[in-house]
Amino acid sequence: MRSRKEKLDILExxxxxxxxTGEAVSVGSGWQADIMREIRLSGIPGGKMDIFEDQGRLIWRFSMVAAGFTLFFLLYALTNDIMPYRDLALLFLDDPAGFILSPPFV
Amino acid sequence: MIEDRSKESDEEIISQVLNGNVDLYEELIDRYSEIVLGIVSKRIPLDQAEEMAHEVFVRAYRSLQGFNASSPFGNWLSKIAVRTCHDYWRKRYRSKEEPVNSLDPEHREWLDGFMAESARNSFDRAESKKTAREIILWALEKLDPGDRAVLELVHLEGYSVKEAAGILGWSSGKVKIRAFRSRNKLRKMLEKIID
Structure with a gap:
């Protein structure tokens, strides 16, 4: 009598x-012609289509660069006192000197 | 007049294709269709093998400039075939098109017969390749695509860890770990179904 582990090994x-062993697959008569039709439409390899071959990878690389730029500008904005909302408000109020929005002297 | 291209090497044909003689690619399809169909038919449901082999040849054509003649074209193409199948399972896994079915009564019967025969050391008589194949495909479908790909290459086809890493574009360490884990998952699954 075989042990459970031995039975599992045999089954595996x-x-x-x-x-x-797999199974043999035969293709239809027009299979090769279909491939060639698509290939002819693609043009010579290495043309424009290849640029998008690794779209996913490109997007991820681009996203890392974009994140880097965003971080850089955020740090720049924080260290250089850039406040776009305040500037917009001053423009809207037609108060370039900032009298209205400046805190009052006590 | 039809030219005899059989004596031309793959590299010569590829260089002519890249120089604009696109029609010559057909010769490469002739030479390698059997190999590609063999690879995809093991990994993909049979009714989709033809379409998948089509995609492999189109992908290979589009990447033809990246082919490095230092390794045989057949190896390069096989790698594309394996990766295309891997992508198929990834897409399918993400979209979860069809739920994984439980084992059919026919498979259960085969397993029961197999277990009873193996206890008497005479399981070979009870074998039915087709049913056995359906059971392994059923089990593979339950694995995630990464586990499936690595299990197929290392455990089922006997590729070395280094070769599998080259095919999948993974590190050897990752392949080693995934191969170990996926085999354990497979064994646990088999254990459950023979209970």
Missing amino acids: KRLVSSWK
Whole structure:
């Protein structure tokens, strides 16, 4: 009588060997012609289509650069006292000197 | 007049394709369609193997400039075929198109017969390759695409960790860990179904 582990090993081996044998696939008569039709439409390899081949990777790289720029400008804005909302408010109130928005002297 | 291209090497054909003789790519399809179909038919549901092989050849064509003649074209193409199948499962896993079914009564029956026969050391007589294959495919479908890809390469096909890492574009360490974990998952799954 075999142990449970041995049975599992045998089953695993059996399934692995069945996977290796696979099944033969035959393709339809127009299969090759369909590929060639698509290829002819693509033009010569290395043209414009290749630029988008690794779209995902490009987007991630670009997002890292964009995040870096955002961080840089945020730090710049914080260290250089840039307050766009205040500037906009001053413009809207037609008060370039900032008399209205300045805190009152006590 | 039809020219005989059979004596031309893959590299010669590729260089002519890249120089604008696109029609010559058909010769490469002739040479490698069997290999590509063999790879995809093991990994993808059979009814989609033809379409997947089509995609492999189109992808290979679009990346043809990246082919490095230091390794055989067949190896390069096989890598694209494996990755295309991996992408198929990733897309399918993300969209979760179809829920994974439980085992059919036919599979259960096969397993019961197998376990009973194996206890008497005569399981070979009870084998049915097709059913066994359906069971392993059922189990693979339950794994996530990364586990599935690494299990297929390392455990089912016997590629080395280094080779599998090259094919999947992963580090050897990652392949080693994933191969170990995915095999454990498979065994746990098998354990459950024979209970």
